[in-house]
Amino acid sequence: MRAQHSREFRGRGRAWLAAIALAVVGTAMPAHAQDMGRGFLFGAPSGSFALRGGYATATAGSDIFSFVQQELTLKHSDFNGLNLGADASLDIAPRWDLSLSAAVTATRAGSEFRNYTDQNQQAITQSTEFRRVPVTLNLKYYLEPRGRSIGHYAWIPAKVTPYIGGGAGFMYYRFHQDGDFIDYSTMNVFPDTYESSGWAPAVQALGGLDYSLSPMVALSTEGRYIWSNASLSNDFSGFHRIDLSGFSVTAGVYFRF
Numbered sequence: 279m280r281a282q283h284s285r286e287f288r289g290r291g292r293a294w295l296a297a298i299a300l301a302v303v304g305t306a307m308p309a310h311a312q313d314m315g316r317g318f319l320f321g322a323p324s325g326s327f328a329l330r331g332g333y334a335t336a337t338a339g340s341d342i343f344s345f346v347q348q349e350l351t352l353k354h355s356d357f358n359g360l361n362l363g364a365d366a367s368l369d370i371a372p373r374w375d376l377s378l379s380a381a382v383t384a385t386r387a388g389s390e391f392r393n394y395t396d397q398n399q400q401a402i403t404q405s406t407e408f409r410r411v412p413v414t415l416n417l418k419y420y421l422e423p424r425g426r427s428i429g430h431y432a433w434i435p436a437k438v439t440p441y442i443g444g445g446a447g448f449m450y451y452r453f454h455q456d457g458d459f460i461d462y463s464t465m466n467v468f469p470d471t472y473e474s475s476g477w478a479p480a481v482q483a484l485g486g487l488d489y490s491l492s493p494m495v496a497l498s499t500e501g502r503y504i505w506s507n508a509s510l511s512n513d514f515s516g517f518h519r520i521d522l523s524g525f526s527v528t529a530g531v532y533f534r535f
Contacts, residue, residue, distance in 0.1 A: 322425065322433045323534035325368045326375075328498060330530025334361035334383040336408065340507070340521035342453070342514060346406065349391060356387035357408050361526045367418070375418040379445065381526070384409040394460055396467045404457025409450075410522055412480050412504055416445030424488075435490040435534075442485045449480040449506045451522050453514075478508035478522060488532075499529045 336357040346352050363381030370376050385408050390401040418441050425435040452475040459470050486500030506522040514520075 321431060322427065323369060325366070326532045326534045328365040328367070328530055328532030330363050330365070330381075330498065330500065330528040332361050332526060332528030334359060334381075334410075334526035335524050336383075336410075337521050337523040337525075339523070340518055342510065342517045342520055345517070346389075346455075349393075350389040350404070350406070351392055352387060352389045352406060356389075356406070357385055358524075359383050359385040361528055363528065363530075365416075365532070367532075372423065373420040375416075375420075375441075375443075377416045377418060377445075378414075379416055379447075380411070380413045382409070382411045383524075383526070391460060394465075396458070402458045402460065402467055404455055404459065407452065407454040409452040409454075410524070411450040412447060412482070412506070413449070414445040414447030414480060414482055414504075416443050416482070416484065418443035418484070433493070435493055435496070437490055439488045439490075440486070441488070442483075444481070444483045446479070446481045448477045449504070449508075449522055450477050451475060451506075451508055451520070453510070453520060472513040474508075474511035474514055474520065476508060476511075478506050480504055480506035480522070494534050496532055496534070497529070498532055500527070502526050502528075 336354075338354055338357045343354075343357065347354065361381055361383045363379060365377045365379045367375045367377035386405060388403065388405045390403045394402055396402055420439050420441045422439055423436060424439050425433050427433050452473070454471070454473045454475075456471040457469065458467055460467055482502050482504040484500060484502040486498055488496050488498045490496045503525045504523060507519040508522060510517050510520050
């Protein structure tokens with residue numbers, strides 16, 4: 279009888295230990311889920327940060343660009359270049375993002391006068407730099423839901439999400455030339471530097487596609503067209519406003535938080 283009673287006692291002890299263990303696990307799991315929900319993996323993101331790079335073309339439609347291409351050995355493609363940028367976004371609604379964007383495209387090309395040489399029959403050379411730095415506030419709309427919630431805590435991102443949007447802001451520009459030039463009234467060759475720079479209003483349209491690699495990390499590809507123009511400095515008197523518009527295609531990675 280004592281042996282039987284001892285076995286029953288040990289059996290009850292194991293049952294109580296199992297019950298206590300289940301209770302501890304049961305209380306620990308919700309607490310863990312709540313802690314993770316304060317991060318991102320359990321809960322919809324509140325924003326993101328992106329780094330992107332690509333190529334930007336310049337419309338270069340104003341008379342200053344026509345003049346330098348006609349007189350100098352510059353081509354339209356000399357004003358196109360690599361584009362680097364960053365975006366900080368805030369989710370303001372299930373399909374809407376508000377983002378602050380900045381990018382830079384800078385080119386520098388050497389050239390010479392097409393139809394003239396100096397008194398020693400040498401090329402008359404110079405270099406031209408064209409820099410554009412747009413800073414814009416954008417509104418993006420996702421054409422499909424960016425993810426779905428599972429229960430109270432988990433949020434699963436969609437694999438592919440296309441979006442469209444637009445924005446406005448300002449663009450810093452710098453158009454700079456240095457080297458040797460011709461005084462057409464005397465045909466004398468002289469060294470000089472010409473520059474125009476400043477800020478101008480800008481608006482843009484954009485569209486792209488996000489591809490999720492994980493709940494926190496995604497790849498993005500995007501196209502943007504920006505419209506802007508600005509007055510030139512007195513160094514370029516006689517010319518109309520400089521065209522700062524252009525199209526860019528970029529790809530990058532962004533991190534949700």
